[in-house]
Amino acid sequence: QQPVQSPQAVILREGEDAVINCSSSKALYSVHWYRQKHGEAPVFLMILLKGGEQKGHEKISASFNEKKQQSSLYLTASQLSYSGTYFCGTAFDSGNTGKLIFGQGTTLQVKP
Amino acid sequence: GAGVSQSPSNKVTEKGKDVELRCDPISGHTALYWYRQRLGQGLEFLIYFQGNSAPDKSGLPSDRFSAERTGESVSTLTIQRTQQEDSAVYLCASGRPWLAGVTGELFFGEGSRLTVL
Numbered sequence: 001q002q003p004v005q006s007p008q009a010v011i012l013r014e015g016e017d018a019v020i021n022c023s024s025s026k027a028l029y030s031v032h033w034y035r036q037k038h039g040e041a042p043v044f045l046m047i048l049l050k051g052g053e054q055k056g057h058e059k060i061s062a063s064f065n066e067k068k069q070q071s072s073l074y075l076t077a078s079q080l081s082y083s084g085t086y087f088c089g090t091a092f093d094s095g096n097t098g099k100l101i102f103g104q105g106t107t108l109q110v111k112p
Numbered sequence: 113g114a115g116v117s118q119s120p121s122n123k124v125t126e127k128g129k130d131v132e133l134r135c136d137p138i139s140g141h142t143a144l145y146w147y148r149q150r151l152g153q154g155l156e157f158l159i160y161f162q163g164n165s166a167p168d169k170s171g172l173p174s175d176r177f178s179a180e181r182t183g184e185s186v187s188t189l190t191i192q193r194t195q196q197e198d199s200a201v202y203l204c205a206s207g208r209p210w211l212a213g214v215t216g217e218l219f220f221g222e223g224s225r226l227t228v229l
Contacts, residue, residue: 002154098162
């Protein structure tokens with residue numbers, strides 16, 4: 001049931017773009033994105049509901065493809081502060097839509 | 113306080129002992145989650161409380177694990193007869209319902225780091 005994130009890790013230079021994918025084997029109701037910096041608690045980025053919408057602000061956005069049962073997080077013109085581990089949390093279309101299952105995380109390192 | 117508070121922040125115990133971890137959610141947050149995070153690993157779902165509904169305990173790894181929540185306030189996670197593989201950071205998060213049963217933004221506590229010797 002755990003969603004699969006890819007890639008597992010990525011290293012960027014400042015200003016480069018990155019895409020993190022989150023795929024599920026079950027139909028998704030919502031996808032939630034969080035970022036966790038080393039030694040800190042995860043922090044909320046955004047929520048997407050099924051319907052294929054794209055959300056975001058400034059340089060971090062995300063899309064949700066209901067048919068493909070996947071979401072992608074887009075980080076453009078990355079900054080040093082973007083470094084951390086990104087987790088997607090998924091709620092499934094059947095059963096308890098409040099229950100959030102997180103993927104294993106994608107570690108992003110932005111270098112100067 | 114304004115955030116989710118967890119205690120203790122660190123707990124070292126001997127194999128076989130029982131431990132109790134506490135979570136004080138943000139006032140008014142009806143949803144409360146417990147997750148386990150092993151070193152360098154992802155967030156492993158343990159249990160989910162939503163208001164007065166029966167909790168979703170499907171993530172508890174064994175019957176040594178249990179959790180309670182008093183109304184919409186404090187929650188305790190109890191691990192009986194601890195094993196070395198229980199060593200991890202236990203994270204609590206709270207939130208409000210958002211749309212159609214979906215929980216909105218989750219606010220995580222700093223976690224309780226459990227080390228079982």
